[in-house]
Amino acid sequence: MADKSGEMELFVRAVALGSFSSAARALTITPSAVSKAVGRLEDRLGVQLLDRSTRSIRLTAEGQVYYLDCLRIVNEIDELERTLLARRNVPHGRLRVNSSVPIARRHLLPILPEFLARYPEIELDLSTSDEVLDLIESSADVAVRISPLQNSSLRARKIFDFRRIVVAAPDYLARHGMPARPADLSAHNCLAFNLKMSLNEWPFIEDGRSFTLPVQGNFRADKGDTLHELAVAGLGIARLANFMIDDDLRDGRLVPLLEDFHPNDTMGVYAVFFPQKHMPARIRCFVDFLIEKLGRYTLRVPQEPARRPASPVAHRVA
């Protein structure tokens, strides 16, 4: 497999610049290399392309017609590669994103309009699904997930941390009393998950000792949003991600409980994607954008019950 394009490129340069030497200088190789490349080209084609005198070169009749086509092809290759190289750095194309419903509602939807405005050539497909089933195999380029997936063939970048907070409606607390320590939860109606049972083991620290407390009540659901609504309605106590209930805490519809007993109940939200040798710009830009816009949210994790930083709702566009 001879290097046709290389020989053609050298030939074109030599003709354009008028001599092998100048072409060699332009390409920082030796004149010998140019001479041999053109010679190989001629041998391969079986046609003499250049009449060489010791002082100059001149196109033969065949060389002239070949040169024109050659020039066109070389330029086409060059343009093709430059186009591709340029597009490589311009995010474009269909970007398929998958996340859970709450993360989409509270974090993604508010900032996606800005993302689309910043990268007009990106076409975004957002799908929301429960966290359990969906691998990134659900034909998505990026999944916004809780906890880095154990699948080692994936790569995860942390976007922000969040806390889970035990909360209840003031109404509920007025009726059933405020639990003073974790063990008191056994006397309360705790809203539980029916699919992700591990979420019914609430982690606490008491007297310097870490433990998990199984909770139960008279209602279970498969989605945090459901428990959230029922907690606001005063049905019981729930342990919910802080970003789900920012508004309710601010407006007093929910009240945090037992805050001193689970200071480190934090988890990360990650962008998960296939690592590939040549990462499409749209994926890199999207992940960078998520971290740029949502990374500050990490600051909220330290307990600051009195202060009230900007709510994620502030991200919403008017």
Add this chain to the structure above:
Amino acid sequence: MADKSGEMELFVRAVALGSFSSAARALTITPSAVSKAVGRLEDRLGVQLLDRSTRSIRLTAEGQVYYLDCLRIVNEIDELERTLLARRNVPHGRLRVNSSVPIARRHLLPILPEFLARYPEIELDLSTSDEVLDLIESSADVAVRISPLQNSSLRARKIFDFRRIVVAAPDYLARHGMPARPADLSAHNCLAFNLKMSLNEWPFIEDGRSFTLPVQGNFRADKGDTLHELAVAGLGIARLANFMIDDDLRDGRLVPLLEDFHPNDTMGVYAVFFPQKHMPARIRCFVDFLIEKLGRYTLRVPQEPARRPASPVAHRVA
């Protein structure tokens, strides 16, 4: 200088055939080579062109646009090379031929129509000039010359041999008598050249001894044609190439003299051209054609005064 076209070709074949393996089989290389070539291509472009599963390959979005351009360019290169390769074997283009006037008149002109008919894509430029001055440097592709030029950078192929014959008109002989031996020429009016003086030394063999006899008379000219016409007119004795006087010998306008004394007065007519690594087909064909059509003329050189082979005039087209 990476082998762009080679990688492109492999990429196109792999996409077209649907797998690296089939492309490898088609090109009789190993799948490893295909895989590595596509990998190099992707590295160079910084873009992933193919999604590979262990069982199949699939074009990425970037790969699709690249593939189309790639296919076009590969086909263009292929077509360009095939076109050139085909044209290489089809004689075409301007063919510049130079010869002396007598050779052109007596040998070339009769057969050139057939040559042009056989090779319609050849455009023939025939120039005639005296033999002395003109090098092949007179911007001709082929020169039809007497005697292989001493310039060693040229190549010569013999087309046919000819003889020089000492002749006179019957009228002249009737008036001045027929010379019996070379020495008798001193009493005759010998028509001589004024430029190529060497032609005034006539070679003879007498009693097994070779010698040259300087001749002279009252008229000199620079062209054999001139001497020829004057000889026919009965002005004197001339030594002329046999092909110039075939008609006159046949029709009795000239009579050969002293034939037994210069049996080997022969010279060759040669096609002279620049040897080059890739000989243009038009040159090769022309020289072959000359030998094909005129080579038989060699048979005339042995003295056959009685017989009368086909005259070169027979070559003339009706």
Add this chain to the structure above:
DNA sequence: AGGATTTGTGCGTGCCGGTCACAGGGCGGG
């Protein structure tokens, strides 16, 4: 389930294409 086929990788090696050095030949300048 297991064989077969496919893609990818690590290693070794052969060869292509480069540099280097030199020859030959024109054109220009001293």
Add this chain to the structure above:
DNA sequence: CCCGCCCTGTGACCGGCACGCACAAATCCT
């Protein structure tokens, strides 16, 4: 007018690249 610079071409040498080989992992088919 001749010397010298610069041009192209060739031969020897050699280094890096690209291929083949063997193996691994994965998936499809039987």
